[in-house]
Amino acid sequence: xxxxxxxxxxxxxxxxxxxxxxxSVGAPLVPTNxxxxxxxxxxxxGRAQVVYGVIDRDRLVSLLQLIWL
Numbered sequence: 098x099x100x101x102x103x104x105x106x107x108x109x110x111x112x113x114x115x116x117x118x119x120x121s122v123g124a125p126l127v128p129t130n131x132x133x134x135x136x137x138x139x140x141x142x143g144r145a146q147v148v149y150g151v152i153d154r155d156r157l158v159s160l161l162q163l164i165w166l
Contacts (some may be wrong), residue, residue: 100145104145104165108144108163110137111137119149122137123135123137123147129131133150134149135144135148137150140165144166145164145165146163147162161164
């Protein structure tokens with residue numbers, strides 16, 4: 098399935114935010130593990146969600162899951 102067109106701009110903005118400051122975007126996937134995986138909703142009314150991980154030492158952000166309704 099393709100990501101709906103109306104979510105493309107929001108995903109592009111999210112990608113920039115993740116490149117600049119990934120720890121300031123979204124919230125921990127598991128609230129009791131704030132240093133673990135993170136999730137963020139985006140698009141109209143949070144229609145889509147990304148789960149991602151951050152590896153600081155490598156300056157790497159990995160998108161693990163992208164879900165939309």
